[in-house]
Amino acid sequence: MHFPSVSEITTTEVITIPRASMLKEAIDMMFRSNHRHVVVTDRNDFYRLSIYEILRLNREQKDKSIPLEVLDLPKMPTVYKKKNILETLEYLRNDFEQIIVVNEDNSLFGIITQSDILSSIDPDTLMDNYRLSDLLKIKKRNRWINKEEIxxxxxxxxxxxxxxxxxxxxxGRPIGIVTTKDILRLLKNRADLSLPVKTYMVSPVVTVSQYCTLNEALQLELISIAYTRWVRMIQTYQKELHEINEKLERKSKKFEKIAATDPLTGLYNRMKFLELFISEYTIMVQRHNALSLLVIDLDHFKVVNDTYGHNIGDEMLEQISALLLKELRNVDILCRWGGEEFVALLPAADCDDAFLIAEKIRAVIEAFSPEGMPGITASIGALLQVFFNF
Structure with missing residues (x-):
């Protein structure tokens, strides 16, 4: 299986703000982008301003006009973009859900999450072997509350x-949920937080057992993130897969040609000829047409091989094959049956047509006398099949 590099699964569109900026600017940026976290940059160091810090500052009624650099923000872990994804598994034990991905000069390249790392594993393995309880170990737990709580x-x-x-x-059963995304929305809209939580909860809630597999959970559409990332990776490799598919198609055609042709002469071999014969025979029957077959045998060809050697014999077979193709029609099918024997199928050729073609072939072979090669003759037999239309 292919395990990608960190850069291949990195999200490069990151919401960032310089550490010298004001807190109010960062909060406004979070509201505009609808992101629960903003990356605060300070040269080659990266800090996280999250919805939790915003809630704490709200609770402490901090002045929003203070600079970010005076806040005690947690520093984010970093990973080099060319590392293999298997080298990032240690980050699954980290309290940070997001990891900063850096270039060679430690500048910001992008960001990955613990979910990105998990979903880069083979999805079949992930879905069948990981349980929800495994994922819950690296996720924050949810608090259970009463709908009347403020x-x-x-x-x-x-x-x-x-x-x-x-x-x-x-x-004892869940009827709604409030997530950190909902909190961000409520803060942005300046909602009245003195109201009971039932006013803002999202419902209904679909639940499954923590002991079911991810594959089972997917059937209820609760853990689609793994396959979402997998599909994104497939889209990334679409061009590469297309190129591989084209190479396979070319190789397939090449192997088909090898399987269908005689390696010496390039003519159809016996197996391919039988396949084409059945096809042409069926067509001629349907059209009530004639079909002729010529069997061409080079006379005393064994003497040529024994006297001049098989190299000369092979060269003669190649040249005679080219001569036969020139004398046959475009619709005719020629194959090397074996040794010095050839078979020609003549669709829509009656007895007279077959005789004329056979005589042309015989004369051409007899006149064939290239330098350094012996003369040769051929014996040709013909078979005629006529399909009558009654």
Whole structure:
């Protein structure tokens, strides 16, 4: 299996802001882009401003006009873009869901997530062997809450425990959910956070057991991210796959030709001739037409091989094959039956046509006398089949 390099699965469109910028600018950028995280750049260092920091600053009622550099933002891990994806598995044990991908000079190239790393594994293996509980180990757990709880208090808990979402429960079953994406939307719209969380929850919620496989979960459309990334990779390799397909087609045609032709003369071999004979025979029957067959045998050709050697004999067979093709019509089919024997199929040729063609061939072979080669003659037998229309 092909394991890609980090650069092949990197998202290069990253929302960034210089560390010298003001907090309000960063928050506005998050609202405009609808991203829960912004990468704060400081030369070759990268920090994360996330929805959790925004919630904390809101709770502490911090002034939004302060510069980002005064905030104690967590530094993000980095990985070189040319590393193989297998070398990034250690990041699955990291608290950071996102990893910065850098160029050779440590400048920003893009970003990957833990989900990107996981979904770059063979999807069949991933779907059948990983369980949801395996993924939950590297994901933040969701908090279970009552629908009457105040939204601002829920936000504080999500910020404190770094939850991805809060699940609204009623009588032991989930009836809604509030995610960090929803939090970003509510902050942007300046929603009234003193209202109960049921006001803003998203419902209904579809659930599965944490012990089901990812393959089973996919049937309920809960874990589509793995295949989404896989499809993106296939699209990336589409050109390469197209080129491979073209090469395979060319090789297939080449092998078909090898299987259908005589390697010495380039004429059809016996197997291909039988296939074409059946096809032509069927057509002639349908059209109630004539069909003739010529069997051409070079006289005493064994003497040529014994006297002049097989190299001369082979060269004569090649040249005689070319002569036969010139004398036959475009619709005629010529094959080397074996040794010095040739067979010619003459569609829509009656007895007179077959005789004329056979005589031309006999005369041409008899007149054939290239330098350094002996003269030769041929015996030709003809078979005529006429399909009458009653």
């Amino acid at each position: 939204t601002s208090e829920i936000f504080n808990d999500i910020e404190r425990y770094k939850h991805d979402a809060a699940m609204v429960i009623e009588e």
